[in-house]
Amino acid sequence: MIRRINLTINGDKVGIDVQPSMRLLDVLREILNLTGTKEGCSIGECGACTVVINGNAVNSCLIVIGQCEGSEITTIEGLEKNGELNKLQKSFMEKGAVQCGFCTPGMIMSAYALLLKNPNPTEVEIQEAIAGNLCRCTGYKQIIEAIKSP
Amino acid sequence: MKRDIELFSTWKLDEALELLEDGNSHVIAGGTDIIPGIHINSNRFRDFNKLVDISRIKELKRISEEKDKIIIGAATTFSEIESDEILQRHLPLLVKAVSKIGSRQIRNRATIGGNFINNAPCADSVPPLLVYNAGIKINSIHHERMINLEDFLISPYRTSLTNEEIVTEIVIHKPRESLNDVFYKLGRRRGVAISRITLAILFEIKNNKFTDFKIASGAVTPIGKRFYEIENYADGKKIDRDLLIDISIRCGKAVLESTGLRWSSEYKLPVLQRLIYSLLEDNCLRR
Ligand code: FES
Ligand code: FES
Numbered sequence: 001m002i003r004r005i006n007l008t009i010n011g012d013k014v015g016i017d018v019q020p021s022m023r024l025l026d027v028l029r030e031i032l033n034l035t036g037t038k039e040g041c042s043i044g045e046c047g048a049c050t051v052v053i054n055g056n057a058v059n060s061c062l063i064v065i066g067q068c069e070g071s072e073i074t075t076i077e078g079l080e081k082n083g084e085l086n087k088l089q090k091s092f093m094e095k096g097a098v099q100c101g102f103c104t105p106g107m108i109m110s111a112y113a114l115l116l117k118n119p120n121p122t123e124v125e126i127q128e129a130i131a132g133n134l135c136r137c138t139g140y141k142q143i144i145e146a147i148k149s150p
Numbered sequence: 151m152k153r154d155i156e157l158f159s160t161w162k163l164d165e166a167l168e169l170l171e172d173g174n175s176h177v178i179a180g181g182t183d184i185i186p187g188i189h190i191n192s193n194r195f196r197d198f199n200k201l202v203d204i205s206r207i208k209e210l211k212r213i214s215e216e217k218d219k220i221i222i223g224a225a226t227t228f229s230e231i232e233s234d235e236i237l238q239r240h241l242p243l244l245v246k247a248v249s250k251i252g253s254r255q256i257r258n259r260a261t262i263g264g265n266f267i268n269n270a271p272c273a274d275s276v277p278p279l280l281v282y283n284a285g286i287k288i289n290s291i292h293h294e295r296m297i298n299l300e301d302f303l304i305s306p307y308r309t310s311l312t313n314e315e316i317v318t319e320i321v322i323h324k325p326r327e328s329l330n331d332v333f334y335k336l337g338r339r340r341g342v343a344i345s346r347i348t349l350a351i352l353f354e355i356k357n358n359k360f361t362d363f364k365i366a367s368g369a370v371t372p373i374g375k376r377f378y379e380i381e382n383y384a385d386g387k388k389i390d391r392d393l394l395i396d397i398s399i400r401c402g403k404a405v406l407e408s409t410g411l412r413w414s415s416e417y418k419l420p421v422l423q424r425l426i427y428s429l430l431e432d433n434c435l436r437r
Contacts, residue, residue, distance in 0.1 A: 043189070050255055059255045
């Protein structure tokens, strides 16, 4: 049964007519064409699909759209404002924290959620915040550096 | 999700209970197990086509302190438990255990009720809840019942919950603040790891003797399990190296009895005994 789900995505109010049991990840990528959010493992282990809902980082492969009614969702596409990248995005580029880039959107969204609550995190707090994000390329060091000094 | 599933989301407990009345639906809260389970077509989630979402029902997310007990709504997320001051003060063992589960993203969604209703051997909230003697409140449209968590958990992935019921609350009598606690979790890595061993221990020491020694395990046993015989054995005994060795040997054997002998037992038994000994030594002797 298709239902209308109202929510806010990257600051825009949208109403989507959709099967409520569709994964948020699929709604983002296939209906809203927000393909910055990636699908890696599909089971909550890699963090590539991380988005921020009501200020909290979540795996969009582990939540269905029917659970998101009325929520405020931010994806990687929502960080850029008026053509200018967010300071986290810039810092990832400056510190060489991006190699193949597949983990990057999820990694940045986890970091973004951390900084919303804790603008000056310690290294341990950063490690804890990105423990659910796998990166096969960088070795994490540059990523942690980038989050430390955005 | 690949299969065609209807999802009903509600903000009201009564409405959720009504939706469950026909017995053909499955409850979803955090969904961190059910959603990927359906996605990979796991046989644990094939027998329903209707989901009732309770993740946003306020009364299932309340944490409250009464005169002699603490009540936790069953749909409270692990992140909410981690940051709650009442729980940090009264149930520190539970807070320690849930803060090691999954990742921040998972703890932001996964709920405490979902964790023990799944009743996976590795459900990390179970050993602490068992040593706290947690009770749970269960509701359906027609009745309400209270049951000890220990009696609720039947066998791996099975509990006494029926299709019409929702676990609504976890009720724990306030433990004395003088209790000491130890939580141990071993996984293959630190983040997003399935537990291989979990141990939860509570104890009090008076005149260098154990009083109120409680121990429960997870992951190494088929489901979370208390070891009453060992608890009774330890209580009232003078704490020294010999006693801790004795307790560790007995615990290892008790774990093995509950899992049965396997090809790996010869390796696991001494490792487990040694591990329990080091935990006890660090926490009870060197104080
Ligand atoms: S795709 Fe969601 S955690 Fe890997
Ligand atoms: S940059 Fe390639 S996975 Fe992280």
